[in-house]
Amino acid sequence: MINIVLFGPPGSGKGTQAQHLIEKFNLKQISTGDLFRYNIKNETELGKLAKSYIDKGELVPDQVTIDMLTDELRKPSNTNGFIFDGFPRTIAQTEALEKIVRQELNSEISICLSLVVDDEILVQRLIKRGETSGRTDDSDVEIIRNRIKEYYAKTAEVAELYKKQGKYAEVIGVGNISEISEKLFAEVEKIK
Ligand code: ADP
Secondary structure, three states: OOOEEEEOOOOOOHHHHHHHHHHHHOOEEEEHHHHHHHHHHOOOHHHHHHHHHHOOOOOOOHHHHHHHHHHHHHOOOOOOOEEEEOOOOOHHHHHHHHHHHHHHHOOOOOEEEEEEOOHHHHHHHHHHHHHHHOOHHHOOHHHHHHHHHHHHHHHOOHHHHHHHOOOEEEEEOOOOHHHHHHHHHHHHHHHO
16 A cells, blocks of 8 residues: 655645546545535534634634544545545644554555745745635635644644655645655656
8 A cells, every 4th residue: 555644834835636546546536624514514412613723713623523533534435545634733643543543444654745835935825715715714824824824833743753664755836746756756756
């Protein structure tokens, strides 16, 4: 299996690049952001809870997120591997993911691919996305800045864990989208 953690701050292009990686390597994407938005749209209890955090630009509590991801991973699927997009976002989630992947898939995380983008570019991208996405967390600069703050406070350190395991690669996430994809593909080819 190839199991990829796609990593980077909000607005770094994880969703876009996940699509390209899925097609190239025949993987299944699990996006915790998309799962939360699906639950919010369907007004589930999980959705209501998640919304109260997401609308402030805060992270949803670890256990809620971990349980949701575990349920998703247990669904039967025929795939070469998974792309985790937007997860893990904390050290606790990173440790939980390692355990779940071992228990449920009898596998491990192959690599953490990190998209690097300057903060001011992130803010610009998210404001622009907010004009069409309808996402409440893209609609306000203060919320956007809080998401980036949460990233540095809680998420950035996740990279250190993968670096220590020698499972980490950075790609600059600014420039031509296909060229960025090619660089990501090359990192995956190295570990295949
Ligand atoms: P972005 O990468 O643009 O911030 P996402 O769609 O990945 O967007 O996430 C949107 C929001 O959903 C986050 O700001 C956070 O509130 C919540 N969320 C998504 N994934 C997680 C996670 N792994 N842990 C906690 N909260 C999460």
